[in-house]
Amino acid sequence: MKGLLKKDFLVLFRAYKLYMIVAVLLVVQTFLSGWGWQVIFPALICGMLPVSLYSLDERDKWNTYALTTTYTRRGLLSEKYLLGVIIMLVITAVSALAMSVYALRVSADIQVDAALCTYDVFGHNVVIPYAAARAIESLLHSVSMALIPTAVSLPFMFLFGAEKGRLIAPVVLGFSATLLVSFELSRIGGAEGFVDLGAALGLAGIAAALYAVSWLVSVLIVQKRDF
Amino acid sequence: MNTNGEYAISVHGLCKKYRGFALDNVDIELPRGLVLGLVGENGAGKSTTIKSMLGVVNRDAGDVSLLGHDIDGADGKAARERIGVVLDEVGIPAPLTANDVGAVMASTYTNWDSAKYFSLLDRLSLPRKKPFSKFSRGMKMKLGIAAAMSHGAELLILDEATSGLDPVVRDEVLEMLRDFARDERCSVLISSHIVSDLEKLCDLIAFMHCGRILLQSDKDSLLDRYGILHTSAAGFASVPPESVLSIRESDYGVEAVVDKTIAGSRLGVGAASLEDIFIAMIKKGGSK
The missing domain is CATH 3.40.50.300 (P-loop containing nucleotide triphosphate hydrolases)
Known part of the structure; x- marks a missing residue:
């Protein structure tokens, strides 16, 4: 698995420089403008990376070669899922860092967002500043948007091959964008100054569950597949 | 196994x-x-x-x-x-x-x-x-x-x-x-x-x-066993048909890949390459 991860990171840095630059620019934007929609875009862009890397693997016949070495089918596909999680964690961590830096930088103006949100957590009232709640919501959405594209796309890629499987990508991105828009629209009808962290957490939970189910489905598919 | x-x-x-x-x-x-x-x-x-x-x-x-x-x-x-x-x-x-x-x-x-x-x-x-x-x-x-x-x-x-x-x-x-x-x-x-x-x-x-293995053998035995016979049409008539893997006839005579263990030592049987033997076997339909 370590060799597979190393290979993917090397390919990422050599073949996906543009992705990296765009993701870095979006993170820089977060440094400048704080929490909000823009936090989600690096996750959405990087969330498709395991799928793109799989396409390259198939084009270069890497999967066939790798199976002649010490790797198994299950190992090959599990590495892509693990890579997706690593990318999600890195993007979320960097976004959290960017938002923290932003908060420190504009601390003089933070009063603007100083309204408090109160949440019922297992019978206890937890009070969080509105700004922090927005930041947490953004991070949770970032987690969801990093996981969902890979979770939906990879089983199709393993089943139909990269060429046909890739056709699902626009659908997945459209679906993810729709989810986000519906979240923003639901905010309009909600109480002003309140961030629905429960819904964001629920979506992240669904994304994680979808990711796990997707891995299980892919294991079943890939065992029967010829490379 | x-x-x-x-x-x-x-x-x-x-x-x-x-x-x-x-x-x-x-x-x-x-x-x-x-x-x-x-x-x-x-x-x-x-x-x-x-x-x-x-x-x-x-x-x-x-x-x-x-x-x-x-x-x-x-x-x-x-x-x-x-x-x-x-x-x-x-x-x-x-x-x-x-x-x-x-x-x-x-x-x-x-x-x-x-x-x-x-x-x-x-x-x-x-x-x-x-x-x-x-x-x-x-x-x-x-x-x-x-x-x-x-x-x-x-x-x-x-x-x-x-x-x-x-x-x-x-x-x-x-x-x-x-x-x-x-x-x-x-x-x-x-x-x-x-x-x-x-x-x-x-x-x-x-x-x-x-999709089938026609034969597996050590190379030297294979090269020893098969040869190319160059002869006239009349001379070819005396060659046992079961020894012939492939045959090419022309105005100058007959060239055939033969199994020397069946055809015996004949004048005009030269060394065959693996390629000659392989092609002959394919033409024969892989029966050997």
Whole structure:
């Protein structure tokens, strides 16, 4: 698995420089403008990376070669899922860092967002500043948007091959964008100054569950597949 | 099935069916320390056989033992640690450099020998920092071979590794394989439709046609057994028909590939190449 991860990171840095630059620019934007929609875009862009890397693997016949070495089918596909999680964690961590830096930088103006949100957590009232709640919501959405594209796309890629499987990508991105828009629209009808962290957490939970189910489905598919 | 390690490769009853093509009960045995050439025309099933043996393609039936291990069993990984494979399309990701490949393989094989790998790169004049996508076909193949030979492999499996190479590079590759095979623990299976390459390298030959192994024999016996008879039409009349594998008639006489054990020692029977024998067998319909 370590060799597979190393290979993917090397390919990422050599073949996906543009992705990296765009993701870095979006993170820089977060440094400048704080929490909000823009936090989600690096996750959405990087969330498709395991799928793109799989396409390259198939084009270069890497999967066939790798199976002649010490790797198994299950190992090959599990590495892509693990890579997706690593990318999600890195993007979320960097976004959290960017938002923290932003908060420190504009601390003089933070009063603007100083309204408090109160949440019922297992019978206890937890009070969080509105700004922090927005930041947490953004991070949770970032987690969801990093996981969902890979979770939906990879089983199709393993089943139909990269060429046909890739056709699902626009659908997945459209679906993810729709989810986000519906979240923003639901905010309009909600109480002003309140961030629905429960819904964001629920979506992240669904994304994680979808990711796990997707891995299980892919294991079943890939065992029967010829490379 | 032999799993005691006497054989580097032991394949029995290997079957794989596709629409319009099937591997039909393929049996291959390669004793340790020898080089086996798998000869067959394009589409004969050589690559499918190799991929099925290695588990890249799921088998419909058959037993495969490599270096004494069931390749799909619990100790399959142990066997794979000691096998080096070079496929027709090498399979190294296009953006990676030879240095990168070394780093990836060091995390793939327990016995990866970086010093040996880099010395092979130097010996083969391969650039270390050039992306694989910029390599010529010959360079790609040489990098694949360097990677396959740098983790203490005892068995090399090469699928069409010499096809598409210029004669100089082909000779270089064959020399490397000869060096490898000099160690009596080391065995090689090499498939090719370029029979002359295999004639230079192999101890054993297996002919494959339409998904079946026509025969597996040691090369010298095969070359001893078959010959090319040049004679007149009248002279050919006395040749036992069952000894004739193929025949070509012209105004100048008859040229036939014959089984010398049946035809006997006749004047005009010269040496046949493996290619002559292989083509004759295919024409005969693979009955021998």
